[in-house]
Amino acid sequence: MSIVEELGSRVRAAADELPVGLVRQALLHLSKAAERLQWVRQESVNPMGVPELSGATEHGEAAGYALRVAQEQLAAYLAAIGLAGRQPAAPSVRADHPVEPAVRVPPPPVPGWWSERVAALTGRPASDGGPSPARDAQELLQRMTAHLRTGNRTRLYAELRAVDPDVGLGLSAVSTPALRRATEQVLGHPPRPADLSRLRGLAAGVRELLPGLPADVVDTLLSRVCRTPPPRSAQPPHPADQAVAAGVFAGLLLVRLDQEADPDGADA
Amino acid sequence: MASVAELKSAINAALQQISEGQTAVRAAGEKLGEAQQTLTGALAGSGHDAVIAAQAALAQAAQELADCLAATLAAVEQAEQYLSTL
Numbered sequence: 001m002s003i004v005e006e007l008g009s010r011v012r013a014a015a016d017e018l019p020v021g022l023v024r025q026a027l028l029h030l031s032k033a034a035e036r037l038q039w040v041r042q043e044s045v046n047p048m049g050v051p052e053l054s055g056a057t058e059h060g061e062a063a064g065y066a067l068r069v070a071q072e073q074l075a076a077y078l079a080a081i082g083l084a085g086r087q088p089a090a091p092s093v094r095a096d097h098p099v100e101p102a103v104r105v106p107p108p109p110v111p112g113w114w115s116e117r118v119a120a121l122t123g124r125p126a127s128d129g130g131p132s133p134a135r136d137a138q139e140l141l142q143r144m145t146a147h148l149r150t151g152n153r154t155r156l157y158a159e160l161r162a163v164d165p166d167v168g169l170g171l172s173a174v175s176t177p178a179l180r181r182a183t184e185q186v187l188g189h190p191p192r193p194a195d196l197s198r199l200r201g202l203a204a205g206v207r208e209l210l211p212g213l214p215a216d217v218v219d220t221l222l223s224r225v226c227r228t229p230p231p232r233s234a235q236p237p238h239p240a241d242q243a244v245a246a247g248v249f250a251g252l253l254l255v256r257l258d259q260e261a262d263p264d265g266a267d268a
Numbered sequence: 269m270a271s272v273a274e275l276k277s278a279i280n281a282a283l284q285q286i287s288e289g290q291t292a293v294r295a296a297g298e299k300l301g302e303a304q305q306t307l308t309g310a311l312a313g314s315g316h317d318a319v320i321a322a323q324a325a326l327a328q329a330a331q332e333l334a335d336c337l338a339a340t341l342a343a344v345e346q347a348e349q350y351l352s353t354l
Contacts, residue, residue, distance in 0.1 A: 007310055014306040018326075019296035023333075026296065029289030030340070036282035037347065040275050046353075048279070049346030053286070056339035060293065063332035066325045067300075073322035074307075080318060113320065165320055166308065169327035176334065224335050227342035242331065 008083035015074040023064045030057050052227060114165040117240040121212040122157045131155070133162040137170030137247075141178070145251040145260060153209065160244060168243055175246035179225050182253035193228045205252045206245055217241045221249060272354050279351050283344060290340050297333045300326065 034053050041050055119125050134140035140163055147156040160168065183191045183199060191199065199222050206218055219231050221242060254260065270278075304326050311319050 010306060010310045014303045014310070017299065018303055019299040022292045022296035022299065026289045026292035026336070029285045029292065033282040033285035033289065033343075036278045036285070040270075040278045040282075043270050043275060044350070046350050047346065048350040049343035052339050052343035052346060056289075056336045056343060059332045059336035059339060060289075063296070063329045063336060066329035066332060070322045070325035070329065073318040073325060077311075077314075077316055077318035077322065080316065166323055166327070169324060172327070172331045173334070176331075224338070227338055243327075 004081060005083070008078050008081065011074055011078060012083075015071050018067045018071060020064060020067050020071075023060055023067065027057060027060045027064070030060060055223075055228065114163070114168050114240060115161040117238060118157065118161045118168075118244060121210045121241065121244055122160070123211045124154075124157050130158045130162040133164065134159065134167060137167055137174045140167055140171060141174050141247055141250060142260065144247055145254045148248075148251040149255045156209070156248075160247075165240075168240060171243040171247035175243075175250040176224065178250040179221075179246060179253065182250065182257055182259070183225055185257055186253060191226045193226050196222055196226050196228065199225065202253070202256075203249055206249045209248055209252075210245060213241060213245055214238075217245050218249075221245050276351060276354055279347055279354075283347055283351075286340050286344055286347075290337060293333055293337050293340070297330065297337070300330055300333065304330070 030053060034050065034057065037048060037050050037053060041048060131143075134143055140159060143159045144156055147153075147159065180191065183195075183202075186202065187195055187198070200218070203218050203222060207213060216231055223231065304323075307323070307326070311323075
């Protein structure tokens with residue numbers, strides 16, 4: 001087996017083993033749970049978790065669509081390197097609809113898409129002579145927090161533009177727990193739906209720092225922090241937007257609390 | 269009108285389904301993490317559009333699974349709170 005064939009074999013195996021079935025299984029359970037809670041809700045005005053469960057189902061379906069997109073892209077890659085063969089199985093992941101709906105997560109179009117998107121979000125075009133890129137998302141969040149503390153926008157934007165897409169996208173994962181912890185400290189209690197309005201005020205700095213950010217991205221981010229169903233967007237989100245917004249908001253809150261991003265990644 | 273016992277039974281059944289859903293979501297997250305590692309190792313340095321798009325989609329899937337799990341935890345909290353008032 002040639003090196004290319006071996007590479008193709010590994011990629012195809014990874015694509016085939018993506019947990020589409022597990023996501024479908026989870027959605028079936030959540031669907032049954034929702035049916036039962038809806039029945040109980042007919043007897044009470046208490047929402048008893050139905051809106052949250054609805055949000056969970058939406059996230060599960062979105063995860064399934066994203067997995068399908070990944071499978072399609074990996075199949076396209078295999079075809080591009082001359083290893084087109086059988087397509088990976090990509091069954092529907094919706095619990096109640098066997099027909100696959102339209103894909104919701106758009107693939108980024110070109111190499112360099114991350115730095116281009118950061119430039120669009122920040123309103124500052126890419127320039128030469130940036131910093132050495134952060135090696136992982138935790139280091140990136142630390143650097144961002146340091147620049148937010150000193151008010152150095154230029155270096156903040158340069159740090160964001162410099163990283164590889166996988167490091168930048170990792171901001172979502174490292175920022176979410178940091179956000180929950182920081183908002184809890186600011187609010188004095190775990191964030192809940194009633195805190196959305198106050199958190200919008202705290203997030204005003206995100207919009208100021210990211211003037212190109214679509215309006216609904218911050219609302220989606222805050223709904224995640226408060227564990228409420230996210231607002232419905234007319235357009236699918238760009239994969240970079242949530243990650244960058246989450247990192248900037250986490251950094252702003254850490255500065256407000258006079259804290260550092262955890263260097264050991266304990267936030268994550 | 270349903271009795272309190274029937275309501276409690278239905279909520280407990282819902283909680284059981286959510287718990288099984290959470291187990292599946294956690295398992296999906298672990299499998300997804302393994303796949304991301306495998307692909308990162310195999311495709312390191314590739315600047316191919318499709319590879320970048322696949323990696324972005326996988327990161328999106330991981331985030332959605334994390335959000336899905338967080339939302340189920342909030343749903344359980346709400347349902348248990350209501351259950352305790354019955």
